[in-house]
Amino acid sequence: MxxxxxxxxxxxxxxxxxxxxxxxxxxxxxxxxxxxxxxxxxxxxxxxxxxxxSDIGTNLLFVMRGSVSEELRNPKPLTLGDAQAIEDPFAAPSVVGVAPMIQGTVEVGYAGESSFTQGIGVTVDYQSVRNVDLLEGEFISDVHMLGRSAVAILGPDVAEALFGRVEGVVGETFRIEGQPFRVIGVKSPEGGSGFQNPDDQVLIPMTTAQTRLLRRSRDAVDVILVQALSAESVTSANEEIAAVLRARHRTPIGEDDFTILTQEDFLxxxxxxxxxxxxxxxxxxxxxxxxxxxxxxxxxxxxxxxxxxxxxxxxxxxxxxxxxxxxxxxxxxxxxxxxxxxxxxxxxxxxxxxxxxxxxxxxxxxxxxxxxxxxxxxxxxxxxxxxxxxxxxxxxxxxxxxxxxxxx
Amino acid sequence: MSEWLIEAEDLTKVYLMGEIEVHALRGVSLRIAPGEVISIMGPSGSGKSTLMNIIGCLDRPTNGTYHLKGQLIYDLSDDQLAEIRNRMVGFVFQTFNLLGRQTALTNVELPMRYAGVTNGRRKRAIEALKAVGLGDRIRHRPNELSGGEQQRVAIARSLVNNPAIILADEPTGNLDSKSGEEVMNILLGLNEKHGTTLVFVTHDPEIAVHTQRVIMLKDGREVG
Known part of the structure; x- marks a missing residue:
């Protein structure tokens, strides 16, 4: 048949x-x-x-305080000093960019309306490490850092919420925690939603944040973003950062009081x-x-x-x-x-x-x-x-x- | 090699109906020569259908030997029996048993499909239909044909693989007398033209008149 x-x-x-x-x-x-x-x-x-x-950037490592696997007594906080030490090309040759951050929830207001968003204190290098594209305006500069300027980069969702538009808002003044800040740029939308939405953020100079908004003791930072030279050098960057931090935190033996996660770990x-x-x-x-x-x-x-x-x-x-x-x-x-x-x-x-x-x-x-x-x-x-x-x-x-x- | 087409010795068949043994055949012997036309007669329950099933290799005897064309039909698998039926036996049933959704042509082609015939299959089927006078009805489905025509399709189907024997179980039982006569004439014509052996199973004496020999069965035994 x-x-x-x-x-x-x-x-x-x-x-x-x-x-x-x-x-x-x-x-x-x-x-x-x-x-x-x-x-x-x-x-x-x-x-x-x-x-x-992947959009966060390329070949990134995230350095955080404490350990995810061990219960530690008194882990030392990460500091700006740690960030500078990691940036040292002799100590960590695989590292090309370092961006320490502090973050917290802040209240933003304009014309009597207010809402909550995530405020992040960043340094100049944040732009290159984190791949920040701007719709308009310019990023935070050394001058802003030194002057502890009251300036901010808005995420597009924040701009929309405050001004009802995402363009033509540079130069406007709004309030963060009741203090006046001037908009110097608006981020391009990245997409994403919910917790840690990159479009729903306000970036301000680290120095300004430390002194005026998100107070931290002794130059402490929450996260240090590190960019490695290439995909292949992520592993060596990881080891170099660990060595630097162990020396600075005086924990060459025993448990590390910090955690390094790579982008690949998250993926x-x-x-x-x-x-x-x-x-x-x-x-x-x-x-x-x-x-x-x-x-x-x-x-x-x-x-x-x-x-x-x-x-x-x-x-x-x-x-x-x-x-x-x-x-x-x-x-x-x-x-x-x-x-x-x-x-x-x-x-x-x-x-x-x-x-x-x-x-x-x-x-x-x-x-x-x-x-x-x-x-x-x-x-x-x-x-x-x-x-x-x-x-x-x-x-x-x-x-x-x-x-x-x-x-x- | 004997000259008999069918040689059956002392066939018995016992069915189990639940707990009860039913003796359908109690020792029937039978010889049929090639080209013979015979009828098997008897009242219902006499075992004539059982005998036909064994002759047609649809069923196996409980005891006794059966040779079809010199081949001992014994201890064969279901598939081997199927192949013997396919090549050597043609069936014509009282209720025609055509495939209702298929045309006359594909109905007649069916045995050739199971035989694995691919070359000239269509041509042979058309010829078989012409032989039973249905050359103009090949695309019709059974429900578009009269009873007599349907039975003629069934005859075409039974002869398409050139079987040694055609078994007809009450072939005219569901037909009016005129088409019954036509069907009989076609079957007898096949015997005259091609020497096909015909075995009729019937209780209609009208049919028996046309046959050269009558085997009477009663209670599983040959009588008369």
Missing amino acids: ELWQNILEALDSLMSNKVRSGLTVLGIVIGVGSVIAMLAIGTGAQNTITGSI ETARSITNVLTIFLGGIAGISLLVGGIGIMNIMLVSVTERTREIGLRKAVGARKRDIMLQFLTESALLSMIGGLIGIALGWGLSQMVGAIAAASDADLYPAIGLDAVLLATLFSTAVGLFFGLYPAKRAADLEPVEALRYE
Whole structure:
């Protein structure tokens, strides 16, 4: 028996019972559709998160006080002195830029309206280390640093909230914690949302922040951002920074009282979290695919019973077991493959919808359907059809011809 | 190698209906020469259908030996029996048993598909349909054909693989007398033209009149 003839016959048989075939396929459609949509959303979330981590800059290391794994007594704070020491090209040759930061929540106000945002005290090098693009104006300069100037760079969301526009606000004066500050620049939007949204920040000179807004003892800083020379030198930069800080904190032996995380560490963590999320969502969706498969099995069993006489006749004129097997397997595989294809379309539609909803609510989520997901879904749904078709097909193939012919 | 097409010795068949043993055949012996036309008659429950099933290799005897064209039909797998049916036996049923969604042509092609015939399959099927006088009906589906026409399609299907024997189980049972006569004429014509061996299973004496020999069964035994 040729495969093509088999497929035509199976299609014919499925078409003769359109409503039933349609309803049976529905289970697979929903299963595959949800698997595709979930994978797309998971991939989209991963892209967004890893993308926003990569956007922070290139080859970055984050130096923080304390340890994430050990309980430490009196960890020494990181200071501006530490930052300067790391910048020393003889002590740390792999380092090209150092940007210490202090940060805290501040109240900003303009024309009687006020809101809260994140205030960050930064140095001049922050711009190059952190890849800051400006929509307009200029970045904080040495003059501002030395003069402890009351100037600020606004994130676009802050500018929008304060002035209702993101351009033409340079030169405006607004208040941070009640003190007047002059806008000298507006950051380009980076995207992102929620906690640590880079668009919802106010950058001010470190010196100004220390003395007037975010008071810290003894030149302490919260985070030191370090840029390594290249991707390859991130590891050596890590070691060099550790050596410098151990010497300065007098902890050459014992536990470090600081933590150095690389951008890759963050990416790694984000990927593993979103992978778990994707597998979890996909797994739940996979269950509905399984249910769809059981639906196929059910209908195929009904179909075998209904066509007992036909099977008997086919056997009488010379069909072997494998011919009958093949006939019914072709039908169930075709059924689930068609379901899979419609499901892919449905999944695509669903993920577009989720993307549209996300876009409407300003969340950065772009569901992405990979070719691998499509192939996987097609193969998997066909496999489901074959698997769940196996038992009904075997039942059909094992019918005794005499009894099948006599079946009423 | 014997000259008999069918040689059956002391066939018995016992069914289990739940706990009860049913003796459908109690030792039937039978010889049919090539080209013979015979009928197997008997009241219902006499075992004539069981005998036909064994002759047609649809079923296995419980005991006894059966040779079809010199080949011992014993201890064969289901698939081997299927191949023998496919090549050597043609069936014509009382209820036609055509595939309802397929055309006359594809119905007739079916045995050739299972035989793996690809070359000239269509041509052979058309010829078989012409032989039963349905050359102008090849694209019709069973529900577009009269009962007599449907049975003629079934006959075309039974002869398309050039079987040694055609088994007809009450072939006219569902037909009016006129189309019944046509069907009989076609079958008998095949015997005259090609020497096809015909075995009718029937309780209609009208059919038995046309056959050279009658085997009467009663309670699983040959009588008369």
